[in-house]
Amino acid sequence: MALPYAPARWPSATATVVLWGAAAASIVFWGLRLTAPADAAPPPAVGGPAIVAVDSTTLSRFLGGVSTDPVVTSTPDAASRFALLGVVADTDGQGVALIAVDGKPPRPFRVGGSVGGRSAGGYVLQSVGPRAATLGAAGTAAPAFTLQMPTRPLAVLLPPQVLSLPDAN
Template sequence: MLLSNFAFAARPWWPAFMSACMGCAAAASVVYWVLQFPSGGTASSVPLVSNPASMARPAGAEDTAHLQRAWGVKGLAPVMSVAQSSRYQLLGVVAGASGQGSALIAIDGQAPKAYRAGQALSEGLFLQSLNQRQAQVGAAPIGPSSFTLSLPALNKTP
């Protein structure tokens, strides 16, 4: 009998301890991931985009305009990248000498719409002024322009 007690005491205890620790870690992992699943009644944490065209826009000047407004900076026009200004295509202009009038502008290849001077083209961009073949676009209805849209060149061949 003394021999059997000695055999039990001679067994190493660390394999059993490590097995118990691994089992607890696996159970904790399962509990963590089950708690991470969204329940059916709650809204997901992913924001919904109301305008699918805004998903294709790279982050840049419009984000800067929001930051400038949040920090109280006024009078600075955002720097527009070539990619952002290429989203807009000027198709027609009806302008007076005062710079007022309307322009036919297509945004992101969609059907063109008529915009009056001072009207918002998209969030953070306004049609500022017009002349016979160009439209000035900027971050505010009045102020420095961010970029200029021009009509395509006329084909003067008969």
């Protein structure tokens, strides 16, 4: 005759293992806690307050204040502010030059036209030639400087190299 009801064994076995594990963990914790030396220094504090030096003029400028201190700015060399990227010229020195001012995208400028406006110093494109453009101050005939297009290195053709496969030995 078979028993009508047989209870499962795994719930009581699992509960027993969990209780014995908790008892063992408690014994290990308190054992380590009680055997630790009493004169041990506490661990150092992590992330204390940081000391930051504040520049009051920069902070006031950031918050919208106006500085009363005289500001000394250095102006870069005028020729270094311009980059000549292209030239379309005829034999009479007339044409168009593609010039980038202060690192901005390049724009075309005609001979006789103002290059960059007042912020660029009021220069005028005086003439263009093959791979060059001459700029001068507005209202003067003397050229201030000449921009040259960057030279590209010539391509060097090398003989094709034969690839060798490593030996399988």
